Amino acid sequence: MVDIREVPEADIDRAAELSYLVFHERPEKEEREKHRATLARCERIGAYDGDTLVGFVAAHDFRLSVPGADLPCPGLTFVSVAPTHRRRGVLTALMDEVLRRTGAAGTPLVALWASEAAIYGRFGFGAATQGVTVEIDSTRPLALRVDPDPRPLRLVDPEDAPTVIGPCHEAARASRAGRPTRGPERWRGEWLSEQDAFDEELSPPRIAVLGDPVAGYVLYRTKPEDDGGLVRTPGLVRVDELEARSPAVAAALWQYVASLDLTGKVSAWGRPADDPLLHFAADRDQVRVTAQFPALWLRLADVRAALTARSWAAPVERVLELTDVRVPANAGRFRLRAGPDGAAYERTGDAPDLVLDVRELAACYLGGTRAAELAAAGLVDERTPGAAEELDAALRTPLLPHTADEF
Template identity: 80%
Template sequence: MVDIRDVPEAHIDRALELAYLAFHDRPEKEGRERHHTLLRHCARLGAYDGDALVGFMAAHDFRLSVPGADLPCPGLTFVCVAPTHRRRGVLTALMGEQLRRTADAGSPIAALWASESAIYGRFGYGAATQGTTIEIDSSRPLALRIDPDPRPLRLVDPQDALAVIGPYHEAARAVRSGRPTRDADRWSESWLSEQDDTDEELGPPRVIVLGNRGERIAGYVLYRTKHENDGGPARSPGLVRVDELEADTPAVAAALWNCMAALDLTGKVSAWGRPQDDPLLQFAADRDQVRVTSQFPALWLRLVDVRAALTRRSWAAPVEVVLEVADVRLPANAGRFRLKAGPGGATYERAAAAADLELDVRDLAACYLGGTRIAELVAAGLAAERTPGAAAALDAALLTPLLPHTADEF
């Protein structure tokens, strides 16, 4: 039987060794120092077998943008179990304690990125956003169906980048759901770090903004570059990796994408984790030049307090349905509830009436931000529609102007 308790700062190195063992990783000194700093700022929970740390998880103190609101949302990271203690209930014990603490803290939701998609559904997490990887063949000019914004582009000094793009990013969080907060440490240690943890050959971050000097910027792109060697004596055209691109309008986005595709000595632009409804996929004139190379579940969400989560978000249309929700981990969420919601707010109370829809809490979480339709779950046999039209009515109420999305992997 393991003991679940807080991990003191003195045990952070032990926690990192366990994580590196579980994830088959061995970062260099600089990467390890960044991880150590990150964990100092996280809540840390461990599973101890005697004095040995055999399970670990940490949680960022985030807020997450949801439709019409910004909610406290711990972001789980470094979730790992020693190979000697797998299949002995260690992860279940850690996740159970984490859910209890989240509920006690008054956070209605929790989130994570899953290293293995098969793991977290059984703890009530659903894939609430999807990521898309886009590649541009930039060996030729980018063909566009719209005219790029003609205002000037300018390169921002990395030391000034946070002051310039930080406020823009914070404002953008309210426009598209699913985005966690970024404090100054997260900006500097991740997005604007000189060294990229995933590819040591990538250069430092560069930031280009669009807009006239003295005015609010209309968009920005954060990117890194590297040369690619084809194995021969000459180097092949390099790579531009777009880490983030935000824009007020499609024309601004077109100008920024055009800039990335026109960088000298490069032949490919790769943008990981773009939203599924990225306007580039519509205004690109040649879809052989602009291709989607992968799609994947991104942010996984857990509704820790279903009532609070549903009543604190906004709703696009009126709906009244009785939901029968299954939740084996948090029984307070389980049962039959009447959801009455609309642009003026929502109520969610226990009901005796027959259910209009039956679904698991993980599937309700997947739909919560507007990224998955209830009707899709019904069609897949994952939810049961007992009253015809109930799924369509709830989907209309959950609808958001933009699909939820985040590239903030943690």
């Protein structure tokens, strides 16, 4: 048996070393110091075998944008179990403790990015947002079907970036569900770090903005071309984030990164699946989606609180029969009455219209996954024809949920 308890600050280095062991990492001193600072700000839960730390999970103190609201949502990170203690219930004990604490705090949601997608469904997490990787062949001018905003762009010092572009980022958070808060420490430690954590050949961050007040910005790094091998690799522009308040502003920013001298490729990881670029690019052979992947995984810790806190696009009244093996209070039959004026979610003995697990409801919660598609896949049992489509219409959002804030 392991003992689940708080990890004191004195054990932060042990927790980090456990993570490095599990994920086969050997970070440099600067990266280790950044991890230590991050963990010092997080809630920390450990599994101890005697005095040995054999399991660990940390939780960022985030809020998450959901349709019509901004809700507290711990962001789980550094989830690790020692290889000597795998398949002994350590991860289950840690996740149960996370859910116990979340329930005690009255927090409706928990989120994470999954290192292995097969693991977290059994703990009630569903893939609530999708990301795509977009690549642009920038060896020729970017062909567009809309006119770019003609206002000049200017570069911003990374030191000033949180103040300059922060309001634009917050406006983008409000317009799309699924985006966690980003405080000064996260801006500087993750997005604006001088050295990229994954590729030391990349430049420091560059930030170009358009408009005053800022109507859009692009945060990017560059890498010079490599012609020393058998195959020449053109210079790269890696777009880490691009936010724009109009299609014309977005067009200007994409045109800018695609026209940087001595580069021939733009790569943008973690773009929304409904990125306007994919529509206003004139040549889709030049602008290609090269990957699509589950991004933010969401857990409804308190289903009633989560459903009644968000806004609803259309009226719905259906009985849901929900299973939740980890949080029994969520399980049972509930009548959902919701619409533009609010929502109620109460226990009932009536026959269910939809039968589903909490992970499927979590996947649908932000509006990024359709219950009808899950029903077609055999993951939702639609007892009343049309019930899944009715729920989808009520959950719908103008923009797909999306985040590139990996943690």
